[in-house]
Amino acid sequence: MNTTELYQQYKEQTQKAADLQYASAVLGWDQEVYMPQKGFGARGRQLATLATLAHEMVTSGTYGDLLRELSQRNDLNDEQQNNIRLSLEDYEKNAKLPTEFVDKITQQTSASYDAWLRARKENDYSIYAPELEKMIALKKQQAELYGYKEHPYDALLDEYEKGATVSLLDGVFEKVKAELPGLLKKIANAPQVDASFFHQEFLKDAQWNFSLDVLRQMGYDFEAGRQDISEHPFTTSFAATDVRVTTRVNEQDYTSLLWSSIHEGGHALYEQGLPESQYGLPLGAAASLAVHESQSRLWENCVGRSLDFWTFFYPKLKTYFPQQLEKTSVQDFYKGMNQVKSSLIRTEADEITYHFHVLIRYEIEKALIGGTLSPKDLKETWNDYYEKYLGVRPNDDKHGVLQDVHWCHGSFGYFPTYSLGSFYAAQYFGQAANVIPSLHEEIKNGVTGNLLHWLRENIHQYGRRYTSEELCKKVTGKGLDFSVFMNYLQQKYSGIYAIG
Amino acid sequence: MNTTELYQQYKEQTQKAADLQYASAVLGWDQEVYMPQKGFGARGRQLATLATLAHEMVTSGTYGDLLRELSQRNDLNDEQQNNIRLSLEDYEKNAKLPTEFVDKITQQTSASYDAWLRARKENDYSIYAPELEKMIALKKQQAELYGYKEHPYDALLDEYEKGATVSLLDGVFEKVKAELPGLLKKIANAPQVDASFFHQEFLKDAQWNFSLDVLRQMGYDFEAGRQDISEHPFTTSFAATDVRVTTRVNEQDYTSLLWSSIHEGGHALYEQGLPESQYGLPLGAAASLAVHESQSRLWENCVGRSLDFWTFFYPKLKTYFPQQLEKTSVQDFYKGMNQVKSSLIRTEADEITYHFHVLIRYEIEKALIGGTLSPKDLKETWNDYYEKYLGVRPNDDKHGVLQDVHWCHGSFGYFPTYSLGSFYAAQYFGQAANVIPSLHEEIKNGVTGNLLHWLRENIHQYGRRYTSEELCKKVTGKGLDFSVFMNYLQQKYSGIYAIG
Known part of the structure; x- marks a missing residue:
């Protein structure tokens, strides 16, 4: 596949993951600004699903292969080179964390936040x-x-x-x-x-x-x-x-x-x-x-x-x-x-x-x-x-x-x-x-x-x-x-x- | 796999798709109620990504297999039976529409809405x-x-x-x-x-x-x-x-x-x-x-x-x-x-x-x-x-x-x-x-x-x-x-x- 097509693939996949992250941001904003009290439970699971899907997209093996392949191409323009360089950096960093570890941290975040709220209440x-x-x-x-x-x-x-x-x-x-x-x-x-x-x-x-x-x-x-x-x-x-x-x-x-x-x-x-x-x-x-x-x-x-x-x-x-x-x-x-x-x-x-x-x-x-x-x-x-x-x-x-x-x-x-x-x-x-x-x-x-x-x-x-x-x-x-x-x-x- | 496990799989997949649909609903609500004017473009693509992903989830072959398999089980309780019956109905209906057709309708919706707004403006x-x-x-x-x-x-x-x-x-x-x-x-x-x-x-x-x-x-x-x-x-x-x-x-x-x-x-x-x-x-x-x-x-x-x-x-x-x-x-x-x-x-x-x-x-x-x-x-x-x-x-x-x-x-x-x-x-x-x-x-x-x-x-x-x-x-x-x-x-x- 030529570099233009390959870069287009990269762009689509990366922006699709960004769509999910931005969608999460909208849900997060609403949660802080307008969401009614009882909405917390369902909102939590909706945010978790969006985060998991976005994470899967940017840590998948095929995405990594695409980035590595593109990073070897010498006909990328300056803008493309920089995007690929940075996305590959992100990918390699993310890839170091096993999914089970990410899940554990996510759960601990929730438990910590709960405890912190209770602790603040009780001072x-x-x-x-x-x-x-x-x-x-x-x-x-x-x-x-x-x-x-x-x-x-x-x-x-x-x-x-x-x-x-x-x-x-x-x-x-x-x-x-x-x-x-x-x-x-x-x-x-x-x-x-x-x-x-x-x-x-x-x-x-x-x-x-x-x-x-x-x-x-x-x-x-x-x-x-x-x-x-x-x-x-x-x-x-x-x-x-x-x-x-x-x-x-x-x-x-x-x-x-x-x-x-x-x-x-x-x-x-x-x-x-x-x-x-x-x-x-x-x-x-x-x-x-x-x-x-x-x-x-x-x-x-x-x-x-x-x-x-x-x-x-x-x-x-x-x-x-x-x-x-x-x-x-x-x-x-x-x-x-x-x-x-x-x-x-x-x-x-x-x-x-x-x-x-x-x-x-x-x-x-x-x-x-x-x-x-x-x-x-x-x-x-x-x-x-x-x-x-x-x-x-x-x-x-x-x-x-x-x-x-x-x-x-x-x-x-x-x-x-x-x-x-x-x-x-x-x-x-x-x-x-x-x-x-x-x-x-x-x-x-x-x-x-x-x-x-x-x-x-x-x-x-x-x-x-x-x-x-x-x-x-x-x-x-x-x-x-x-x-x-x-x-x-x-x-x-x-x-x-x-x-x- | 026993029916309980299989039903649990069905539930997770269906609710995950629902998470995306509800997330879309939040983005849609915000669009009608609070979103600033210039947000339309990005919001459109975020909504499209969410819709596509949700659609993929509930029309995938493996999801269909799961539903068909569950619909054959005779140890579902009444509630489970009804959910499977209705989800299978939805699945079969959705499966009749090829992805390219769904994309075409989505694009036409956008073009129609645009034209309608202009037509209203010009009466x-x-x-x-x-x-x-x-x-x-x-x-x-x-x-x-x-x-x-x-x-x-x-x-x-x-x-x-x-x-x-x-x-x-x-x-x-x-x-x-x-x-x-x-x-x-x-x-x-x-x-x-x-x-x-x-x-x-x-x-x-x-x-x-x-x-x-x-x-x-x-x-x-x-x-x-x-x-x-x-x-x-x-x-x-x-x-x-x-x-x-x-x-x-x-x-x-x-x-x-x-x-x-x-x-x-x-x-x-x-x-x-x-x-x-x-x-x-x-x-x-x-x-x-x-x-x-x-x-x-x-x-x-x-x-x-x-x-x-x-x-x-x-x-x-x-x-x-x-x-x-x-x-x-x-x-x-x-x-x-x-x-x-x-x-x-x-x-x-x-x-x-x-x-x-x-x-x-x-x-x-x-x-x-x-x-x-x-x-x-x-x-x-x-x-x-x-x-x-x-x-x-x-x-x-x-x-x-x-x-x-x-x-x-x-x-x-x-x-x-x-x-x-x-x-x-x-x-x-x-x-x-x-x-x-x-x-x-x-x-x-x-x-x-x-x-x-x-x-x-x-x-x-x-x-x-x-x-x-x-x-x-x-x-x-x-x-x-x-x-x-x-x-x-x-x-x-x-x-x-x-x-x-």
């Missing part, structure tokens, strides 16, 4: 610990099945962030530990900023409508997406032409909705910017979790928590909440949203302390998978780490070790991408500002079209063609560089906290 | 006619593939209503033609009722909230369903534990929302009442379209357009719309909602003239499939029939031959089930009133729990075990009996129009 880690222990045993096994050079955790990290390893991340987090505390100390010693105005009555509809205004202005295409309410904000994609975000509203706390909207909006702009022609193929998918997070953090933090951005938006926000914000200047509003304060909950942390939350999870995962920490000692270790790094100690498990859902899903190796994403975000935003000299002026005028265009051209259009590091080098001339993030923080917070 | 039937012609050619071919005894249309009717034939329906519609005009004439000569109060400003939220009150009171389980807005109201099921309804709101016309809510609520009560343990199997599915329609019409017309029902609900409705309904008594409200008036649009027709709309479509389908009417003459024929049977002639195609979507989908044989459903509804409601002597009193007090219980026990719980006719005989002691419907109308309208 008692010990209910969850036995299931976590079983999950960790499986993840260790998975690491062995994948194989690794230095540390078993490397094998798991690689699943979320290709090329990430313990030795690389140890280096990154060493810098976090070395450089952030100094800045935090300076901030702690400076006059504090006031954020109490965020805690007034902010009516839901007005919050909602303003968040739609902001998403629209950012360039989020509402003809190719929508925003809804869910318990935990998330972004999901059913194609580049249908990318949805969710948010949550708290009428007594204005910080809850807006930045989660902007954050998810950043993720969604990335998904909407992936090439439509590559639907379901590697070049139509996001580069990595860290790159995904770089997009959400760039919009949330570099743009959405900047004075430039609010120079344009604050007068508009005041038309929604004239009384609540009557006595708050745009400067005070900006300072308040950037208040730095150690806290127990990762998702509520500021841009600086956030990375200690991630660091703690990273250290714990490394130790759990490396076998130097037992799940039964986890709670104490967690609490000790919070005291050591953030100076706060959880009083209960819900505000401590039970706060994240990730481990229930078997997602060990996911957390570090949150920090990597922030660091890349600072580098990308810095580079954009170099290339677009009027960027800050534009943002002051509510114009982010050039920024989005630059992200589309330099990041979004490539899909998975480059790894995070390759992409960062291509775009900024260097790989991950913590110093750029550090400079960004120094500059931002010296303005906010009047420190030297 | 010009001629844009749609060529595609309809192609669809009819395919449907004739389908009838030949299925095979039939007397009339090719029989083969298509059977798909929607097992056992329905031209000779049977000719008999039914003869009665419609013979008996309804007399009643209509009496009504036309009586003093007319006023329905103008329905056309005031009725705020959306209040209409919406009242419809939720009504659905709740009917026994619709909101933990196993929800109501949303769509252009055309519909009911869809993803399992008996997740059955959703949609409705539409017109602030200038109160009749638009409420009865469509009750109608869809009737469909949904049926789906919620199907046995959960039979998920995805024939005994977990509705008996037929006519039985489905009997449930929606029973609630919409026999209950929802009765004076008993409004004796309870009208005071509640008045709390939502005190000004609009200030001068309207419950009797006048009841009369207004039952106004009889010839009209052009089927979905807006009253309980009597409705059946002429169906009759017209039945006559036309029979002639199109029988080859005695050509699509190019369809518009004239349609308009002539409307003049003949309803005394009104469409001025344009949107209010005439382009009003229904059914033919785009290739649904020839569907319309008659609407009338059959109404006739069965009168029989079932009459039987319920016989068995529950206090039924009318109960409804006057807003109590429909006993009615629902009776429907659950006598109709819902059986799934597809009985055909419409078998079920009707079992429940009422007789098969379809137009005279019961006729008596119901006589009694109802003699009260409303003060005729003898």
Whole structure:
């Protein structure tokens, strides 16, 4: 068969599996957003069937043969070569996991999630610990099945962030530990900023409508997406032409909705910017979790928590909440949203302390998978780490070790991408500002079209063609560089906290 | 392999196909209710993939072998026997259609729908006619593939209503033609009722909230369903534990929302009442379209357009719309909602003239499939029939031959089930009133729990075990009996129009 026909076969089979995965995503979205309570049982089996079928398609022997055959052809064009290279990589990784093992993990996920929900309800880690222990045993096994050079955790990290390893991340987090505390100390010693105005009555509809205004202005295409309410904000994609975000509203706390909207909006702009022609193929998918997070953090933090951005938006926000914000200047509003304060909950942390939350999870995962920490000692270790790094100690498990859902899903190796994403975000935003000299002026005028265009051209259009590091080098001339993030923080917070 | 194991295999395979069909239903619901505009393309291919996979599963040779093998076993219990009997029937019917033919119909559906939308926009039937012609050619071919005894249309009717034939329906519609005009004439000569109060400003939220009150009171389980807005109201099921309804709101016309809510609520009560343990199997599915329609019409017309029902609900409705309904008594409200008036649009027709709309479509389908009417003459024929049977002639195609979507989908044989459903509804409601002597009193007090219980026990719980006719005989002691419907109308309208 000639290469064109063979490639067409590959494309059809891969996109068919993607159809099932996207269909799962629709069912998952509905489950979080609109599904009635009693729908859970049937939905669970429908999702399992879709997942099994999609998995069968992309792990079948004939699919593997097709990929291997195509990878030998020398008349593929560049785009085809990249898709085949990446699909073959995925295939070989998937092929290392026997079906029975995948089934076991799936069942354990369900059991873990159940136990975690019960444990949260009872505020008692010990209910969850036995299931976590079983999950960790499986993840260790998975690491062995994948194989690794230095540390078993490397094998798991690689699943979320290709090329990430313990030795690389140890280096990154060493810098976090070395450089952030100094800045935090300076901030702690400076006059504090006031954020109490965020805690007034902010009516839901007005919050909602303003968040739609902001998403629209950012360039989020509402003809190719929508925003809804869910318990935990998330972004999901059913194609580049249908990318949805969710948010949550708290009428007594204005910080809850807006930045989660902007954050998810950043993720969604990335998904909407992936090439439509590559639907379901590697070049139509996001580069990595860290790159995904770089997009959400760039919009949330570099743009959405900047004075430039609010120079344009604050007068508009005041038309929604004239009384609540009557006595708050745009400067005070900006300072308040950037208040730095150690806290127990990762998702509520500021841009600086956030990375200690991630660091703690990273250290714990490394130790759990490396076998130097037992799940039964986890709670104490967690609490000790919070005291050591953030100076706060959880009083209960819900505000401590039970706060994240990730481990229930078997997602060990996911957390570090949150920090990597922030660091890349600072580098990308810095580079954009170099290339677009009027960027800050534009943002002051509510114009982010050039920024989005630059992200589309330099990041979004490539899909998975480059790894995070390759992409960062291509775009900024260097790989991950913590110093750029550090400079960004120094500059931002010296303005906010009047420190030297 | 022993029968238990073999049956377990059957169950797994059948339910897996059902998982895909229900997943399609979720995607379809989302498409009608929440999907953004640009999502159509990708959604189309996702739905096609799901449909193809489900079709492959239930038409595969091994599945057929399994069914045939099981149908020979004599140690199946009653429930198992019925499932195997019905699945084998489905299998044999499906097996008559070659895959290429199914693909052709699917493509033609898409082309027809496109053309129909354009034709409606331009209000010009001629844009749609060529595609309809192609669809009819395919449907004739389908009838030949299925095979039939007397009339090719029989083969298509059977798909929607097992056992329905031209000779049977000719008999039914003869009665419609013979008996309804007399009643209509009496009504036309009586003093007319006023329905103008329905056309005031009725705020959306209040209409919406009242419809939720009504659905709740009917026994619709909101933990196993929800109501949303769509252009055309519909009911869809993803399992008996997740059955959703949609409705539409017109602030200038109160009749638009409420009865469509009750109608869809009737469909949904049926789906919620199907046995959960039979998920995805024939005994977990509705008996037929006519039985489905009997449930929606029973609630919409026999209950929802009765004076008993409004004796309870009208005071509640008045709390939502005190000004609009200030001068309207419950009797006048009841009369207004039952106004009889010839009209052009089927979905807006009253309980009597409705059946002429169906009759017209039945006559036309029979002639199109029988080859005695050509699509190019369809518009004239349609308009002539409307003049003949309803005394009104469409001025344009949107209010005439382009009003229904059914033919785009290739649904020839569907319309008659609407009338059959109404006739069965009168029989079932009459039987319920016989068995529950206090039924009318109960409804006057807003109590429909006993009615629902009776429907659950006598109709819902059986799934597809009985055909419409078998079920009707079992429940009422007789098969379809137009005279019961006729008596119901006589009694109802003699009260409303003060005729003898």
